[in-house]
Amino acid sequence: MLPIRDCVQQTPGYVPGEQPQTTDYIKLNTNENPYAPPDEIFNNLEEELKKVRLYPDPVSIKLRKAAGEVFGFSSEQILAGNGSDDILNIALRTFVNPGEMVAFLDPTYSLYETIAKVHGATIKTIPTNENFELESHLVCPEAKLIFVASPNPPLGKHLNRQYLKETCEKATGVVLIDEAYVDFSDENHWEFIKEYNNVIVSRTMSKSYSLAGMRVGFGISSVEIIEQMNKVRDSYNLDRIAQTLGANCFQFQDYFKDIWQQVRTTRNRLTNSLRNLDFLVFDSDANFVLASPQWIEASALYTKLKERKVLVRYFKHPRISNYVRITVGTDAEIDRLLEVVEQLKNES
Numbered sequence: 001m002l003p004i005r006d007c008v009q010q011t012p013g014y015v016p017g018e019q020p021q022t023t024d025y026i027k028l029n030t031n032e033n034p035y036a037p038p039d040e041i042f043n044n045l046e047e048e049l050k051k052v053r054l055y056p057d058p059v060s061i062k063l064r065k066a067a068g069e070v071f072g073f074s075s076e077q078i079l080a081g082n083g084s085d086d087i088l089n090i091a092l093r094t095f096v097n098p099g100e101m102v103a104f105l106d107p108t109y110s111l112y113e114t115i116a117k118v119h120g121a122t123i124k125t126i127p128t129n130e131n132f133e134l135e136s137h138l139v140c141p142e143a144k145l146i147f148v149a150s151p152n153p154p155l156g157k158h159l160n161r162q163y164l165k166e167t168c169e170k171a172t173g174v175v176l177i178d179e180a181y182v183d184f185s186d187e188n189h190w191e192f193i194k195e196y197n198n199v200i201v202s203r204t205m206s207k208s209y210s211l212a213g214m215r216v217g218f219g220i221s222s223v224e225i226i227e228q229m230n231k232v233r234d235s236y237n238l239d240r241i242a243q244t245l246g247a248n249c250f251q252f253q254d255y256f257k258d259i260w261q262q263v264r265t266t267r268n269r270l271t272n273s274l275r276n277l278d279f280l281v282f283d284s285d286a287n288f289v290l291a292s293p294q295w296i297e298a299s300a301l302y303t304k305l306k307e308r309k310v311l312v313r314y315f316k317h318p319r320i321s322n323y324v325r326i327t328v329g330t331d332a333e334i335d336r337l338l339e340v341v342e343q344l345k346n347e348s
């Protein structure tokens, strides 16, 4: 018998959204940015490629400095991660002993559960109400770490700010606020880092900066917290191409701000159009919407859309089994989605 840890054996593992190997799909299933980054970010790539023989900068300093300028924090307050998933794992390994408690909402980003289980942590889930929102602050005195995403998937709305504040105030452990989708909204939680000494904010370049394929994320917190987390990460956790492209993207703030606005405009059109097609749709602060068709099972809609080469996300989770999650694509992609949905509705 192999010495596989019980907690690993008993975990099904995280199931990411499909990445089809053909290009004939309209891909609205994994919340990628539909717009490419500017071509100029590739200008100095050749130089980096010639250096692949050498290890990358172990501390990703240029990237962290570039992030610091945009975020308004010193590079000592920023940890770079191989995607923000890396930051979540580093936080877990920094603050939680196996057997100790990790808390998060239900439903939320399902990776929290997977990594907590694999780590051997005890899990406390806090149910959201019937609208997938908080009823009060997250009471969990035993938790060493609380993962809380705002905007929170799969709904995509920001959590109540006052309840989040109270959560940070009352928590005896660390609160990690996952801001993966924050650039598509009007608020962020930077002030929480300044106000509370137990808060980490995580950010990703996968969504708003069109770099999902490069795996670049950040943890931003106090110097004390970042110092401890820095010991836990892999020594070369970002390759040189990811560091270079990440730092380059931060030089094009105006370009990305325009994209974020475009995504928000398309999101509003998608929301209204789906409502006109008899879907229940929640308002979203992210680059996706959660929608429940009132005339077909959501799982059947997912399958029929896929047959017609439109990929959306369907989750088997009982709370959302009657919903699909749709990433905001380009206007042309959303037009095609709506056209197919309308055909299906007429056939139903």
Ligand SMILES: Cc1ncc(COP(=O)(O)O)c(C=O)c1O
Pocket: 030, 031, 082, 083, 084, 085, 086, 109, 149, 153, 178, 180, 203, 204, 205, 206, 212, 215, 216, 217
């Ligand atoms: C809430 C949330 N956090 C983090 C991530 C992952 O981000 P990254 O690509 O930086 O690992 C996702 C991706 O879907 C997400 O939904």
